[in-house]
Amino acid sequence: MRVAVIGAGAVGGTIAALLERAGHEVEVTARGDHLEAIRSGGIRLGGAWGEHVAPVTANPTLTKAPELAIVTTKALDAAAALRENADWIRGVPVVIVQNGIRSISTARAILRHTDLVGGLAMFAASLVEPGRVAVTTSGATYLGNDDGGLGVDYVVSVLGAVMPVKSSDNFAGAQWTKLIVNQINALPAITGTSAQATIANSALREVLTRSMQEAVAVAIASGIRFEKVQGLSNGLLRLFRRLPAAIAQLLPLVMRWRMGRVPNPGSTLQSIQRGHKTEIDFLNGAIVDAGTAVGVPTPINAALVRLVHEVERTGVFLDAAEIVAEVDGRRNTTEPPAA
Numbered sequence: 001m002r003v004a005v006i007g008a009g010a011v012g013g014t015i016a017a018l019l020e021r022a023g024h025e026v027e028v029t030a031r032g033d034h035l036e037a038i039r040s041g042g043i044r045l046g047g048a049w050g051e052h053v054a055p056v057t058a059n060p061t062l063t064k065a066p067e068l069a070i071v072t073t074k075a076l077d078a079a080a081a082l083r084e085n086a087d088w089i090r091g092v093p094v095v096i097v098q099n100g101i102r103s104i105s106t107a108r109a110i111l112r113h114t115d116l117v118g119g120l121a122m123f124a125a126s127l128v129e130p131g132r133v134a135v136t137t138s139g140a141t142y143l144g145n146d147d148g149g150l151g152v153d154y155v156v157s158v159l160g161a162v163m164p165v166k167s168s169d170n171f172a173g174a175q176w177t178k179l180i181v182n183q184i185n186a187l188p189a190i191t192g193t194s195a196q197a198t199i200a201n202s203a204l205r206e207v208l209t210r211s212m213q214e215a216v217a218v219a220i221a222s223g224i225r226f227e228k229v230q231g232l233s234n235g236l237l238r239l240f241r242r243l244p245a246a247i248a249q250l251l252p253l254v255m256r257w258r259m260g261r262v263p264n265p266g267s268t269l270q271s272i273q274r275g276h277k278t279e280i281d282f283l284n285g286a287i288v289d290a291g292t293a294v295g296v297p298t299p300i301n302a303a304l305v306r307l308v309h310e311v312e313r314t315g316v317f318l319d320a321a322e323i324v325a326e327v328d329g330r331r332n333t334t335e336p337p338a339a
């Protein structure tokens, strides 16, 4: 089958390599050094799902119509990538594998009469260098949509043959559950350390626990029923919201254990490391926006958004004390007077 992967970075490069390994004809879109590296040496896959060099076709935009398209850009790049390739993918089933809660609505505004399927990757992958991706944690990709579109079964059959997938009939709930998991993204991006190292730090673990509790409160006030994802469930997260921090912090510790030992920078720190803008406005920023809409205060998520934007701007990582001070409203960021 002809499959297109639009924005084949860590997640998309992994999926593209797995599809090519299974015999599909794969065209990917990419940019800059990464595009050149794929053109000259294919996508080099490593890590939990084996070693493979996938000689895929790579271009800045698609050059032919696929039978299935998979969009794997960061959320902030999705609308532009969809528009650039719209003439090739309109009417073809399109899967958008992306964190956040806006993947399907963004695509729907651009591709009106197209089957859209949302995807949530529970595996972790790193773009180690141009052309080379590594799967750091194995995990299923959840597929679903809530707008009555067809296509989920079709996508499950194609992707399920090459990687673990699960379908969900409560995809909005799955997106919110993943958004709670993605509370882990901000701290590595602010500190420059892995998700596992961040959770191991007790002060940062407390910040993470409190931000997760805040996010769960927003979801509940927004009428969300969480989906069973990665050991989480509606009942568990509702209970977690009410627990004292000393007990609630067991959840981040379980998340760390599930991630395994290979350091996972998370996708947000990887953007910072490449000098790019991050997706933070679509992660903790989405919690702040939803909290505003339902009248639930979100000071911790707002502080994390501010700090990630600060690191994007300055390139300087912060330590736990500075983060805790910002979260508690005690940080002095006054610039020293010019000499």
Ligand SMILES: NC(=O)C1=CN([C@@H]2O[C@H](COP(=O)(O)OP(=O)(O)OC[C@H]3O[C@@H](n4cnc5c(N)ncnc54)[C@H](OP(=O)(O)O)[C@@H]3O)[C@@H](O)[C@H]2O)C=CC1
Pocket: 006, 007, 008, 009, 010, 011, 012, 029, 030, 031, 032, 034, 060, 072, 073, 074, 075, 077, 080, 081, 084, 097, 098, 099, 100, 120, 121, 122, 123, 124, 125, 126, 127, 266, 267, 270, 274, 276, 279
């Ligand atoms: N990495 C992970 O472990 C996980 C990531 N996710 C989610 O999956 C999504 C993808 O993340 P990830 O793979 O890490 O991101 P990456 O940044 O590694 O990959 C996205 C790729 O899309 C490229 N791109 C963006 N816009 C265009 C365009 N218009 N045309 C061509 N290429 C384009 C980017 O290029 P450039 O670098 O030049 O911008 C980049 O190579 C995100 O929503 C993320 O949150 C979910 C679970 C795990």
Ligand SMILES: CC(C)(CO)C(=O)C(=O)O
Pocket: 099, 121, 123, 124, 125, 181, 182, 184, 185, 195, 264, 265, 266, 267, 268
């Ligand atoms: C859960 C996590 C951190 C896995 O890598 C992720 O979704 C991301 O990196 O965006």
